[in-house]
Amino acid sequence: MGELEGKVALVTGAASGIGLATARRLADEGASVVVVDRDADGGAKAAADVGGRFEQADVGSPEDWARVVASVTATEGRLDLAYLNAGVTTGENDVSQVTDEQYRRIVGANVDGVFYGLRAVVPAIAAAGGGAVVATASIAGLIDFAPDPVYTLTKHAVVGFIRASAPQLAEKGITCNAVCPGIVDTPLVGDEAKAFLKDAGFPLIRPEDIADAVFQAMTGSETGQAFVVQAGREPTAYRFGRVPGPRAKGAEGMAPPAGMAGPSQLD
Ligand SMILES: NC(=O)c1ccc[n+]([C@@H]2O[C@H](COP(=O)([O-])OP(=O)(O)OC[C@H]3O[C@@H](n4cnc5c(N)ncnc54)[C@H](O)[C@@H]3O)[C@@H](O)[C@H]2O)c1
Structure with missing residues (x-):
């Protein structure tokens, strides 16, 4: 019997990459998984894959969040675990070239998606007697990642928000952590970049390794941490100066x- 038997987990961005690997991992551990993604086809496929249910939603929409959480509590009956993971990049290193549309899209997914998500899931998780929230930041949330300054802005926001929210959520029995992956082998990293990294001998992280880190964060007692995940090493809580x-x-x-x-x- 898996460690998450009887638990209900919601995973955003679960149609692809890290979210899909984590949805699989949580389902393997016995959780009922609700796949949340804006991609209708990918989301439906992922839900079938993990034996879960799909909710199509834009994580940047508070209305979508209200609908999703109401549906989960009505259908699955409870919510214990939330992985706020959906995200995008701009792929633009010159901030003067970032369009309003690119800016709104990335802030909508990476920042609004985590704030609206946390705000929506906390009452449901508290009502279930406590649980865990994990958000995907990035090492770009800890370093000066010059190839995409706006991505860096959004991921620093996630790290600060999660750390600052943890003490209050602890009072409700909810742990709240960020995972900060290095470069992971998913569609987010384009083929060109992957080929470049491969030529340079730089190791990509497997999405399954991030899923392990998320599972550890969800089942552990630590809170307010930013767990760095890099190829070939255990998730490491980042020490802030x-x-x-x-x-x-x-x-x-x-x-x-x-x-x-x-x-x-x-x-
Ligand atoms: N791949 C990496 O190297 C890497 C490194 C560090 C952090 N991350 C972060 O990991 C997370 C997952 O990325 P991935 O690499 O698995 O990418 P991915 O492109 O494989 O998956 C992202 C998923 O999020 C969904 N999504 C995007 N915007 C959405 C929105 N507004 N509403 C609902 N769903 C939305 C997409 O449809 C997709 O299914 C992101 O937050 C990303 O920033 C990725």
């Missing part, structure tokens, strides 16, 4: 008073 604190006399390194900040790491 300490931020310079005040040096005013009598307040050296002091954090803002309780209620004004989370567990800040100030020197």
Whole structure:
């Protein structure tokens, strides 16, 4: 019997790549999986593949989120686990060339999709007695990824949002973590880039390895972490540096008073 028997899991972006591999992994562990994607054909195929149910939705739409979560609680009866994973890139390194349409599309999927998603799933997961939320960021959420500055903007947003949300969600029995993959072998990385990386001998990560990291994050007790996943190594919780604190006399390194900040790491 799998570790997730009796649990209901929702996975966004599950028609392809990392989301599909994770939907398979969660289903293998016994969870009932709800596949959420804007791609109707891919989503239906993925749901059949994992023996789950498909909800077509744009994760950037709050109306779609309300419909999806209402449908899950009505149909599956509960929600325990959510993987907020759908995402896109702009593929544009020159910010002056990014169109309004490209900008709205990426912020819609990568940022709105995580905020609206978290907001929608938390009451349902809390009603089930607690559970776990994982969002896909990227190492581009931790480094200065110059090939796509707007992608970098969105992934830094995900990391900050997940870390800042964790303390309050802990009070509801919900863990909340980000996974930060390096370069994964999925359709998001174009064939040209894959060939370039292969020629350079750079190892791509298997989507199944990200699925393992998501499963570990969902079943572990850690929260507020950004787990880096790279080829050939175990998921590693990223250690954030300490931020310079005040040096005013009598307040050296002091954090803002309780209620004004989370567990800040100030020197
Ligand atoms: N592939 C990588 O190298 C890599 C590295 C780090 C992070 N990531 C992140 O992993 C996540 C999954 O990417 P992937 O590599 O599996 O890509 P993918 O293109 O294989 O899959 C992304 C899926 O998300 C869906 N999607 C996109 N926008 C959507 C929206 N607005 N509403 C609903 N569904 C939407 C797509 O239809 C697709 O099925 C993304 O957030 C991506 O930024 C990928």
